[in-house]
Amino acid sequence: PSRLPGFATHQLGVAGAVLDESTGKVLVVQDRNKIYCKDFSSYPGDTAVREVFEETGIKSEFKSILSIRQQHEHPGAFGKSDMYIICRMEPSSFHISFCQHECLRCEWMDLEELVRTENTTPITSNVAKLLLYGYREGFDRIDITMREFPAVYTGLFYKLYHRELPESYKNMT
Amino acid sequence: PSRLPGFATHQLGVAGAVLDESTGKVLVVQDRNKIYCKDFSSYPGDTAVREVFEETGIKSEFKSILSIRQQHEHPGAFGKSDMYIICRMEPSSFHISFCQHECLRCEWMDLEELVRTENTTPITSNVAKLLLYGYREGFDRIDITMREFPAVYTGLFYKLYHRELPESYKNMT
Numbered sequence: 001p002s003r004l005p006g007f008a009t010h011q012l013g014v015a016g017a018v019l020d021e022s023t024g025k026v027l028v029v030q031d032r033n034k035i036y037c038k039d040f041s042s043y044p045g046d047t048a049v050r051e052v053f054e055e056t057g058i059k060s061e062f063k064s065i066l067s068i069r070q071q072h073e074h075p076g077a078f079g080k081s082d083m084y085i086i087c088r089m090e091p092s093s094f095h096i097s098f099c100q101h102e103c104l105r106c107e108w109m110d111l112e113e114l115v116r117t118e119n120t121t122p123i124t125s126n127v128a129k130l131l132l133y134g135y136r137e138g139f140d141r142i143d144i145t146m147r148e149f150p151a152v153y154t155g156l157f158y159k160l161y162h163r164e165l166p167e168s169y170k171n172m173t
Numbered sequence: 174p175s176r177l178p179g180f181a182t183h184q185l186g187v188a189g190a191v192l193d194e195s196t197g198k199v200l201v202v203q204d205r206n207k208i209y210c211k212d213f214s215s216y217p218g219d220t221a222v223r224e225v226f227e228e229t230g231i232k233s234e235f236k237s238i239l240s241i242r243q244q245h246e247h248p249g250a251f252g253k254s255d256m257y258i259i260c261r262m263e264p265s266s267f268h269i270s271f272c273q274h275e276c277l278r279c280e281w282m283d284l285e286e287l288v289r290t291e292n293t294t295p296i297t298s299n300v301a302k303l304l305l306y307g308y309r310e311g312f313d314r315i316d317i318t319m320r321e322f323p324a325v326y327t328g329l330f331y332k333l334y335h336r337e338l339p340e341s342y343k344n345m346t
Contacts, residue, residue, distance in 0.1 A: 044243075067335035068241070068317075070217075115345055122322040123331055129342045130335055142336050144241075144317060149295040158296055162240035162303055163315050163336070169302045172288055 015069075016048040016089040018060050019131055025108040026131060027058060027091070029098070048087040056106050057097030060089040064143035065161050066130060069123060086127060088134075088143065111135060140164065188242075189221040189262040191233050192304055198281040199304060200231060200264065202271070221260040229279050230270030233262040237316035238334050239303060242296060259300060261307075261316065284308060313337065 018027035045062030052060050067086040098106035114120070114128040134142035149158040191200035218235030225233050240259040271279035287293070287301040307315035322331040 065241075067333055068238075070332040070334070071329055118346075123333060126320065126322070126333055126335075126338075129338055129345055132345075133338060133342045144336065147299065149299070156244055159243040160240055160296060160299055161243070162299075163317065165299075165302060165306060169306045172302055172305075173291075 014044050014047040014051060015084055015086045016052040016060060017066055017086055017127055017131055018052055018056075018058060018089040018091050019111065019135065020091050020094065020108065021135065023108070024111050024135065026111045026114055026128065027052070027056060027096075027106070028109045028114065029055060029103050029106045044085040044087055048085075048089060052089060055099050055102050057093075057095065058091050059093040060091045063088045063090050064139070064145060066142060066144065067127060088131070088139070187217050187220040187224060188257050188259045189225040189233060190239055190259055190300055190304055191225055191229075191231060191262040191264050192284065192308065193264050193267065193281065194308065196281070197284050197308065199284045199287055199301065200225070200229060200269075200279070201282045201287065202228060202276050202279045217258040217260055221258075221262060225262060228272050228275050230266075230268065231264050232266040233264045236261040236263050237312070237318060239315060239317070240300060261304070261312070 016027075020026070044065065048062055049060055052058055064087070065085055066088040069084040069086060071084075094108070096106050096108070111128060111132050115125065115132050117125075120128075130142050143164070144161050145164045147160050147162075149160065189200075193199070217238065221235055222233055225231055237260070238258055239261045242257040242259060244257075267281070269279050269281070284301060284305050288298065288305050290298075293301075303315050316337070317334050318337045320333050320335075322333065
């Protein structure tokens with residue numbers, strides 16, 4: 001393998017799936033050019049909070065990672081690859097004031113209605129199904145949780161996202 | 174928000190956690206400079222298969238995504254962020270022939286021993302615990318599964334990684 005330093009051939013983006021648990025409504029946005037934002041200069045959660053607010057005016061809190069979406073132009077070839085982290089968000093404000101530059105429409109929509117709607121992408125529909133499953137049967141069924149680790153010697157910080165580990169395994173030494 | 178096109182401020186890497194289920198041994202590698210490889214020009218699974226083979230000589234098959242590791246130089250600031258997808262791999266060959274350029278040591282190690290070893294990073298230890306949990310109680314407890322979607326109009330392809338969705342939700346329309 002080459003010893004040359006790696007270079008970035010990818011973009012990493014973040015999207016927020018904002019569900020109001022008190023009403024079962026989810027925030028849907030119709031973007032002008034794309035569904036998700038591409039900025040990602042910090043932690044996915046922080047980025048999702050900022051992007052959701054800038055696009056829709058809704059304040060929200062990061063709950064977990066829900067899904068990772070990968071997009072390819074040329075499957076199996078050398079095409080550029082984009083990845084999006086889809087975060088589960090809980091809103092703390094509900095009045096929509098959306099960015100006209102980025103969005104054509106923005107509204108609260110019944111989650112069940114979004115699952116059953118035909119006028120959407122398979123990705124959106126699948127994410128909606130995940131949210132509905134979690135909403136009905138517990139978010140522990142859908143969440144990808146996070147643990148934080150300091151790196152003592154290097155001064156780096158790590159976050160590790162994975163399925164929840166039982167306490168007995170977490171504390172195993 | 175800026176209308177300028179996004180640019181990549183990140184690196185995306187892939188690592189393989191190779192577990193031999195017949196012996197309960199896991200492939201451990203001590204890299205010269207880093208633990209994980211940084212190349213990622215295709216699907217994570219394909220990349221993990223290639224990187225594991227190039228580094229260790231072991232042939233393996235991609236099973237699932239196990240974890241996503243995020244690393245920050247300056248937490249909360251504008252530091253560059255690296256992400257690594259850690260894949261669960263099943264070996265189909267067992268003779269190690271490791272790359273001297275990249276690795277100092279490479280061996281099959283008892284998974285339980287790796288969990289209990291103190292001479293390792295918290296990240297490695299946590300990934301080992303995840304693997305042990307799955308090995309003992311079923312990999313469905315740890316796997317992040319994948320669904321593929323064609324994008325009919327654009328000719329793009331998508332992969333979506335998330336928790337397993339029950340059939341009743343998958344087929345909901």
